[in-house]
Amino acid sequence: MNNFTGKLISQHKRIGIVVAQFNELVTSRLLEGCLSQLALLGIPDAAITIVHVPGAIEIPREVKLLGDSNQVDGIIALGAVIRGETAHFDYVCQAATTGLSSLTLNGPVPVMFGVLTTDNTEQALARAGGKAGNKGSECASGLMQVLTVESQIAGMKG
Numbered sequence: 677m678n679n680f681t682g683k684l685i686s687q688h689k690r691i692g693i694v695v696a697q698f699n700e701l702v703t704s705r706l707l708e709g710c711l712s713q714l715a716l717l718g719i720p721d722a723a724i725t726i727v728h729v730p731g732a733i734e735i736p737r738e739v740k741l742l743g744d745s746n747q748v749d750g751i752i753a754l755g756a757v758i759r760g761e762t763a764h765f766d767y768v769c770q771a772a773t774t775g776l777s778s779l780t781l782n783g784p785v786p787v788m789f790g791v792l793t794t795d796n797t798e799q800a801l802a803r804a805g806g807k808a809g810n811k812g813s814e815c816a817s818g819l820m821q822v823l824t825v826e827s828q829i830a831g832m833k834g
């Protein structure tokens with residue numbers, strides 16, 4: 677029996693992006709690359725939710741809240757942690773990495789790690805649309821691949 681309600685079911689995956697404002701010169705370029713790639717992959721603007729946070733340490737909490745909201749099918753975390761004079765770099769990287777790794781493994785939706793951890797701004801810019809590519813764009817492509825794979829796995833279940 678087909679019971680068509682007429683309710684429009686989105687044909688698109690819903691994508692969340694949580695982006696840090698710290699080192700915005702870099703993170704704005706990561707976001708631009710991410711959005712451009714999502715558009716190329718056919719994701720409409722209406723299917724994308726962007727959340728801005730102060731810095732990389734704040735990313736995991738908002739990724740968790742967004743993932744638990746049941747409003748997105750996958751999340752891309754974008755940030756740029758650039759080494760300074762002190763050990764703070766190590767702690768910021770550790771906090772972001774540990775939090776996001778746990779969320780992608782244990783949370784309800786896949787999370788792409790698009791947080792650059794570099795020694796200087798030059799290295800970061802090279803990975804935000806420079807000679808080393810754009811980590812935001814890479815994460816967009818990667819998330820669509822993961823979502824496709826997970827749909828296939830779900831279809832395998834009896």
Ligand SMILES: Nc1c(NC[C@H](O)[C@H](O)[C@H](O)CO)[nH]c(=O)[nH]c1=O
Nearest residue numbers: 696698730731732733755756757758
């Ligand atoms: N140094 C960088 C930070 N530091 C800020 C922290 O992420 C956090 O916002 C603050 O400690 C308040 O909780 N954040 C980056 O994203 N990148 C950095 O290079």
Ligand SMILES: CC(=O)[C@@H](O)COP(=O)(O)O
Nearest residue numbers: 758759760761762764765
């Ligand atoms: C990664 C950082 O937290 C860094 O920007 C802080 O710089 P500093 O270690 O010189 O305070």
